Amino acid sequence: MKKLYFAIFIVSNLMAVSPAMAEQPSVVPLDVVASSPPVPIEGEDGVHLLYEMRFSNFSPRGVELESIDVIEAGNVLHHYDAPALVTMIGTPGQETEGSAKLKIAPGSFALVYFDTILARKAAIPSELIHRVHIKASKPDVPASRTILDTPPLRVSRNAPIMLGPPLRGSGWVAANALSNTNDHRRTVVVVNGQARIAQRYAIDFVKLDAKGHAFRGDPSQNASWAGYGTDVLAVADGRVEALHVGVPDNSPGAAPSVPITLDTIGGNNVVLALPGGAYVFYGHLLPGSIVVQKGQQIHKGQVIAKVGNSGQSDAPHLHIHVADGASALGAEGVAYAFENFDVEGHVPSLEVLESTAGWDERPASSENRRREELPIENAVISFDGKSVN
Template identity: 40%
Template sequence: MVRHPLVQLLLLSGLLVAAFGARAEPDVHSITPLDIHILRPASVVPATDGPHLVFEALISNFSPVPMTLSSVRLGTAAQPAALARFEDAALATLLSRPGRPPGDGQPPVTVIQGNTFAAALFDLPLGDDAPVADLRLALTIAPFKPDLPDTTLNTAVAVPVDRTPPVIVSAPVAGTGWVAFNGLSATSIHRTTLMVVDGQARVPERYAIDFMKLTGDGREFRGDQARNESWPGYGQAVLAVADGVIESVRDGFPDNVPGRPPAQKVTLDTIAGNQVILRLKGGAYAAYAHLIPGSIPVRPGQAVRQGQVLGRLGNSGQSDAPHLHFQVGDRGHIAATDGLPFVFDAFTLLGVVADTAAADAGGAWTASQVPQPRRRQLPAENAVIGF
């Protein structure tokens, strides 16, 4: 006689007892075969457009049967969708499939095939009275057996919240007209890059910013776009954001030609180009990438003071135009780290670049608001600021 574990029998028969998921009592359980793993505790980050709740969830299908997500809810035990409910297009935007680029013949991202997973990237604006205690994340899946009810509910899982305040840093560059390209958002290339390094899934660039300086008339470059010197940020001093000790330095990689493939083959060691990693008090690490070769005056183990020059902004590594990639993480490596939230002690918000494609093509950005002093905030994606 072939004996099956109880859970396997229930899965194969489709008897998931959907009514369990509809009850609110905490002792009710669900055996829906979707595992919800919170990659890192959620953080509340004060940003130029208001506070953001940031975290990621990996949703894995432990059965051989495809599961179609119909909704994702974030709230509390008392209010299951108090913060957000994602359905249809919003749900498709929330989800991604690391390692599986979309294309013809691919199932919708809301369909989690058997023995596969999807990533849900949360970056939610929070109101002043939004509940951020006792957070719960829950899923609704469509029926996958003819005899099941219209929906099958998955028991909500707790979302831990990291109450550690963001790391406070000073300006990594000086002057005005700096754009926070690929900054804080749910869809920037930094936010959507999940990396498995040393056997651990991480989001090194979770809060990273690509700082690019605009010309006086609001353009990314002036003159020949293919010359690094045409970009106003090129050669600008890169500054220590706090007192600390130099953790590591990489130098000797050539600058790229703007708009062309990298001059150096991109690997885990070369992706940041010429770089400096600064160990801050408290255990966090500030990383500076894409510096000009030969411009780094500091060495590993050297103590530096806030505002000290660490190098010059360049275009080395995986970079297609001069900019400073800046991030803060929990380890002293550009990729083998998990991104930590940080805020700048003081800056001026000048506006937002609403049309990045036009800016990349040489269009001029014009401020549409009065400059606003900001303290202890993180610039949101494409914000234009001055230090």
């Protein structure tokens, strides 16, 4: 999975707004379709609600977004101005950059990725309203033509699926983990006529050694990487729904050793079916290391394979995500969390993984026990309570 460096632009002000935008119904020509109700999921920085909204322009003229307010019970939880929206908007199939993303052409659409973060002790809202402001075409345009209150988005009452550790030991960087801007979060794939985000909550675990290095010696050799060949564990009791084998490892930093398709993108992989109907996808496993069979019942903590570098991967790591189907990408991502882990610190960026200097700014104290959470992006975590220090 690719690496992406990012900044988050969120303004939280919790201010009161008027209960109604206007007496007249809005005629803003945007059709708004929201994703499934978001499941509240805890991270170190608060409770995350990840979801998407597609804005389709049914007008013969372009529409330009100015701001969006996320509203709950008459209060603004978050205000996203134009610069913030630029970082949140995706335009699949269109080559747009910067402020051009705010302009939705006639007959076109924009996909807005939200990560509404609530305080850890805050009450979870039952639903959210999104007040959309568009740029007026001329002065004195009535509010009904520039402001749209979207239909309520229900917030799920479900809890994330709780999982045990997928790995042992310390020094695991949660790359491309819980955030609103990483590659996993933004990978929309159309399979069998449906656009879905299987990797909405995916994580790439890359290991650092006791000195904070991802590799020692020649980085083009898999054996030089700290996590290569590490045991991969079953995160829950379940049944092996599917597996894919026979994909050779790549050389770190080089192109994949096989053509990338829906079958090979995850390299050697195992899909574990959980009793509740969700599926855990383990990707990029070491060739020949998978020790389970399709249909086999396995138990939490059981070794199922080893960390490798197969498929769409540029260095040894474990890719893991949970979805509502067994396909690597043709399913919808499902919220999950780990029962227990320690946060040892946070790498400033994924450039640490490519540096011979390694992670040399670790905190003196790393005791930060987390329960029933998902690691945030670039957190360095331990699954056994032991620190890399």
